Amino acid sequence: MTEELHEIRLHVNGTSYALTVPGRRLLSDALRHDLGLTGTHVGCEHGVCGACTILVDGAPMRSCLMFAVSAVDAELTTVEGLADADGSLGPVQQAFLECHGLQCGFCTPGFLTTITAGLRDNPRPTHAEAREMVAGNLCRCTGYQNIVKAVERAAELGAGR
Amino acid sequence: MTTKLVGAKVQRVEDQRFLRGQGRYVDDIDVHAGTPTLHAAVLRSPHAHARVRDIDVEAVLDVEGVHAVWTYQDLADLSVNLADPLPLLIPHPALTHGRTQYALAKDEVNYVGEAVAFVVADDRYLAEDAVDRIRVDYEPLPPVVGIDAARAAEHLVHEDVPGNVGARLEQEVGDARAAIADAPHRLSLDLTVERSASTPLEGRGVVARWDPDIGRLQVWTSTQTSTGVRAAVAVKLGLDLGQVDVITPDVGGGFGVKINHPWPEELLVPAAARALGRTVKFTEDRREHFISAAHERGQVHHVEVGFDDDGRLLGLDVTFWHDHGAYTPYGLIVPIITSTQLLGPYKPQSYRVVFESLYTNTVMVTPYRGAGRPQGCFVMERTMDAIAAHLHKDRTEVRATNFIQPDEFPYDQGLVFQDGRELEYDSGDYPRSLEMIKRLVGWDEFEAFRAEMAAEGRRVGIGLACYVEGTGVGPYEGAHVHIETTGKVKVATGLTTQGQGHATVFAQLVADELGVPMTDVEVVTGDTRRMPYAVGTFASRSAVMSGSAVHLAAKRAKEKVLRIASDALEADVDDLEIVEGVVSVKGSPGASIDLGTVAVLSNPLRYAFDEKSRAATQFTVGDPGKPPVAEDDEPGLEGKDFYSPERSTFASGMHAVIVETDPDTAEVRILKYAVVHDCGNLINPMIVEGQIHGGIAQGVGGALYERMAYDEHGQLLNASFMDFLMPYVTEVPDTIEIDHLETPSPLNPIGVKGAGEAGVIPSAAVFAAAIEDAEAHDHPGLAITGMPISPSELFALRQAQEPLLKQHEEDA
Ligand code: FES
Numbered sequence: 018m019t020e021e022l023h024e025i026r027l028h029v030n031g032t033s034y035a036l037t038v039p040g041r042r043l044l045s046d047a048l049r050h051d052l053g054l055t056g057t058h059v060g061c062e063h064g065v066c067g068a069c070t071i072l073v074d075g076a077p078m079r080s081c082l083m084f085a086v087s088a089v090d091a092e093l094t095t096v097e098g099l100a101d102a103d104g105s106l107g108p109v110q111q112a113f114l115e116c117h118g119l120q121c122g123f124c125t126p127g128f129l130t131t132i133t134a135g136l137r138d139n140p141r142p143t144h145a146e147a148r149e150m151v152a153g154n155l156c157r158c159t160g161y162q163n164i165v166k167a168v169e170r171a172a173e174l175g176a177g178r
Numbered sequence: 179m180t181t182k183l184v185g186a187k188v189q190r191v192e193d194q195r196f197l198r199g200q201g202r203y204v205d206d207i208d209v210h211a212g213t214p215t216l217h218a219a220v221l222r223s224p225h226a227h228a229r230v231r232d233i234d235v236e237a238v239l240d241v242e243g244v245h246a247v248w249t250y251q252d253l254a255d256l257s258v259n260l261a262d263p264l265p266l267l268i269p270h271p272a273l274t275h276g277r278t279q280y281a282l283a284k285d286e287v288n289y290v291g292e293a294v295a296f297v298v299a300d301d302r303y304l305a306e307d308a309v310d311r312i313r314v315d316y317e318p319l320p321p322v323v324g325i326d327a328a329r330a331a332e333h334l335v336h337e338d339v340p341g342n343v344g345a346r347l348e349q350e351v352g353d354a355r356a357a358i359a360d361a362p363h364r365l366s367l368d369l370t371v372e373r374s375a376s377t378p379l380e381g382r383g384v385v386a387r388w389d390p391d392i393g394r395l396q397v398w399t400s401t402q403t404s405t406g407v408r409a410a411v412a413v414k415l416g417l418d419l420g421q422v423d424v425i426t427p428d429v430g431g432g433f434g435v436k437i438n439h440p441w442p443e444e445l446l447v448p449a450a451a452r453a454l455g456r457t458v459k460f461t462e463d464r465r466e467h468f469i470s471a472a473h474e475r476g477q478v479h480h481v482e483v484g485f486d487d488d489g490r491l492l493g494l495d496v497t498f499w500h501d502h503g504a505y506t507p508y509g510l511i512v513p514i515i516t517s518t519q520l521l522g523p524y525k526p527q528s529y530r531v532v533f534e535s536l537y538t539n540t541v542m543v544t545p546y547r548g549a550g551r552p553q554g555c556f557v558m559e560r561t562m563d564a565i566a567a568h569l570h571k572d573r574t575e576v577r578a579t580n581f582i583q584p585d586e587f588p589y590d591q592g593l594v595f596q597d598g599r600e601l602e603y604d605s606g607d608y609p610r611s612l613e614m615i616k617r618l619v620g621w622d623e624f625e626a627f628r629a630e631m632a633a634e635g636r637r638v639g640i641g642l643a644c645y646v647e648g649t650g651v652g653p654y655e656g657a658h659v660h661i662e663t664t665g666k667v668k669v670a671t672g673l674t675t676q677g678q679g680h681a682t683v684f685a686q687l688v689a690d691e692l693g694v695p696m697t698d699v700e701v702v703t704g705d706t707r708r709m710p711y712a713v714g715t716f717a718s719r720s721a722v723m724s725g726s727a728v729h730l731a732a733k734r735a736k737e738k739v740l741r742i743a744s745d746a747l748e749a750d751v752d753d754l755e756i757v758e759g760v761v762s763v764k765g766s767p768g769a770s771i772d773l774g775t776v777a778v779l780s781n782p783l784r785y786a787f788d789e790k791s792r793a794a795t796q797f798t799v800g801d802p803g804k805p806p807v808a809e810d811d812e813p814g815l816e817g818k819d820f821y822s823p824e825r826s827t828f829a830s831g832m833h834a835v836i837v838e839t840d841p842d843t844a845e846v847r848i849l850k851y852a853v854v855h856d857c858g859n860l861i862n863p864m865i866v867e868g869q870i871h872g873g874i875a876q877g878v879g880g881a882l883y884e885r886m887a888y889d890e891h892g893q894l895l896n897a898s899f900m901d902f903l904m905p906y907v908t909e910v911p912d913t914i915e916i917d918h919l920e921t922p923s924p925l926n927p928i929g930v931k932g933a934g935e936a937g938v939i940p941s942a943a944v945f946a947a948a949i950e951d952a953e954a955h956d957h958p959g960l961a962i963t964g965m966p967i968s969p970s971e972l973f974a975l976r977q978a979q980e981p982l983l984k985q986h987e988e989d990a
């Protein structure tokens with residue numbers, strides 16, 4: 018039994034990669050293990066925790082619920098693509114650092130991508146909106162208070178603009 | 179002058195990597211040793227209890243891309259010891275019937291999820307395909323699920339364990355039963371806590387590589403004890419300890435579950451790496467974590483208490499039953515902690531506690547953050563509330579009556595703690611904490627707030643709970659500090675890190691002691707190549723144990739720096755100071771030498787390799803009449819030390835919460851959450867507060883949402899994040915008010931106590947109290963005796979009260 022393989026290209030953080038994958042290869046696995054972009058994490062593989070969230074054409078998506086072959090036409094952004102062009106931390110990353118928004122760091126990439134997209138849609142969230150923005154991601158370490166603070170701080174730093 | 183870093187809210191150094199997606203967790207490890215990494219998958223029992231009659235792996239053998247398929251029968255060929263049961267890590271004389279599983283099930287399975295067969299293939303997808311093709315002939319046996327069934331013992335989990343009782347342990351101080359019989363007031367309570375689990379976002383995982391050229395095994399594992407895994411792997415694989423390196427990379431949360439070891443996969447993956455000569459990886463998926471890692475918390479308690487008119491505890495008699503699941507690798511640690519830490523800040527005049535640790539056909543139980551303390555706190559604090567209600571007294575007053583007073587430390591509770599040492603509290607100030615928490619939550623103003631809310635038709639309640647937490651248990655930790663010739667400082671300690679910010683706090687300690695900038699200090703944890711002697715990260719012990727060891731090691735390094743510098747600068751040691759990495763003579767800034775140069779001088783050289791090292795070569799330095807390295811000295815600018823305390827330190831705290839319960843839907847809303855916390859001196863308040871936040875979120879989960887829902891067949895019905903309700907941001911308090919009290923521990927050089935678990939300990943107790951209080955007016959007598967409590971359960975409790983209330987009204 019040999020699996021049919023597909024030759025595809027993925028566009029991630031502005032770089033185009035060629036890879037050969039079976040149809041069932043999850044996008045999360047392709048990013049992590051085929052392209053070596055291990056910043057995207059897998060916490061549940063069933064779409065609930067949000068650790069694997071990446072931006073697909075700017076919109077947050079759970080890469081564990083997508084196949085690599087279905088992402089060929091999209092522009093993908095992972096946590097590795099969130100730093101500023103000069104290499105310094107992007108505003109959402111900087112806000113997490115300042116607010117102690119992470120402990121073990123496993124959920125963090127999913128929060129960073131989610132918030133990046135969230136603040137783009139709503140650069141000046143109210144406190145309730147800041148909470149709402151991260152309400153679909155699980156973190157087992159921080160208790161979320163500092164993550165919400167980080168959303169507000171990132172907005173101050175101009176993340177959405 | 180360098181500003182002091184210890185005590186300051188220093189930003190974390192490790193965050194730079196994490197925020198850029200450059201963390202290295204175990205599944206990120208990819209060792210390209212010529213050939214790609216192979217992946218393992220495990221066939222797990224679908225039955226809670228069954229005999230394994232036959233395993234047919236025939237269909238797997240010719241699947242392309244499969245490299246190995248193993249069942250129990252194969253283990254002895256891989257290594258003789260591998261066919262023995264897994265180790266019972268913490269033996270205890272009372273654990274008369276301890277049992278552990280095999281790396282792969284032999285003849286019998288005892289929980290859904292137990293490892294039965296192991297496959298290695300080109301990738302995880304293929305390995306799982308192969309697992310699907312293995313056929314196992316099981317003869318199902320009647321499962322024992324839940325504490326009631328275990329106690330009834332109609333069926334047995336292990337044939338040779340009568341009554342399903344693994345252990346029975348009793349401790350008594352004074353004659354509690356007699357004291358209760360003679361007491362002016364008596365109450366009895368039955369209290370239950372359900373199963374939950376640590377549930378880190380990263381599950382378990384192992385990568386192993388065998389290097390045939392040097393006959394050495396390297397293992398990366400997501401563990402809370404690399405030295406523990408190293409010893410276990412060496413023994414089980416028949417290797418010398420010196421042939422095994424265990425490296426703990428970044429760990430995506432532990433919360434207790436990763437202290438258990440070795441997991442079957444932690445042995446099978448290295449065995450496969452050796453047998454196949456390839457790098458092999460196992461990464462657990464979420465369902466596997468639910469059904470084949472470990473749970474905790476499930477206990478049923480019965481309390482008898484006798485007290486006087488002031489609520490003073492005259493006699494306390496607690497019996498409880500602990501569900502330890504199918505096996506007991508971690509011994510009796512959890513129930514021992516419940517039975518001792520239950521006492522909290524109080525001093526009952528007599529106390530008797532007895533527990534039975536019971537087998538069930540469910541996932542085994544090992545510590546989860548709090549480790550038996552949340553249950554103990556729930557029992558004690560529910561009892562306090564019941565006493566207050568009985569005497570119509572303020573709940574804080576009854577507690578204050580029973581507090582150990584500040585002048586009574588060290589206070590010996592007369593019991594034996596989890597480390598086999600006396601339960602002797604080192605320091606604390608409970609009356610002061612109580613004052614602080616009352617102020618912080620607004621205890622005295624609450625009745626006015628309640629009335630205000632009632633006028634709007636809203637129900638609110640307030641609860642308070644106190645705890646004492648034995649932290650920083652032994653036996654020891656060590657640290658090694660190495661000042662390199664660049665002036666950079668490399669620090670290693672053996673315990674592991676899973677989010678606590680060790681790279682930051684240990685660097686703070688070293689930077690302060692050595693007078694170097696923090697950016698020059700690099701900390702490595704959990705790597706047996708760097709520090710082969712260590713215990714592990716559990717029981718809120720890292721700051722106490724490794725913190726102290728790091729401090730002591732830095733001190734030793736500093737002594738050597740000053741000794742060499744005093745020779746070089748021809749000045750007295752007492753006249754020297756180190757600021758920003760430069761040693762100078764106080765008051766004469768011209769006379770100075772940087773740490774890098776001191777490091778060069780510490781190591782007499784034959785060969786120069788750069789400009790700086792020329793200064794240390796044989797024709798340049800040294801007294802020709804003496805050996806280059808003095809008899810009582812060593813080359814290099816290093817300091818190494820170990821810290822091994824007599825006994826644990828005892829942190830303490832109090833939580834208070836105000837909740838609102840919905841009159842119709844019985845939903846619980848958190849209006850205010852307040853914490854007073856005493857973990858001795860604070861190294862980094864930002865990190866301590868983060869630990870408290872995280873603990874409270876887990877506490878909220880345990881109080882209101884999380885339970886392992888087993889059916890009567892032993893199937894875990896909610897083994898996914900969809901069905902096991904962990905709090906999202908929407909479930910936790912919006913803000914948490916925290917006040918710190920710092921009563922330094924006299925037991926260690928930096929005066930710290932542990933902080934990691936505190937947040938979770940009083941949550942169940944505090945929510946039960948607040949919800950009960952909110953309901954008291956409309957449903958007097960409604961008692962919260964089980965945790966967690968869901969809205970439907972609260973609704974059911976209300977319904978159960980209705981007929982009583984009606985009766986009451988009719989009588990009136
Ligand atoms: S890993 Fe994709 S949502 Fe959890």
Ligand code: FES
Nearest residue numbers: 120124156157158
């Ligand atoms: S920081 Fe560990 S899960 Fe969020």
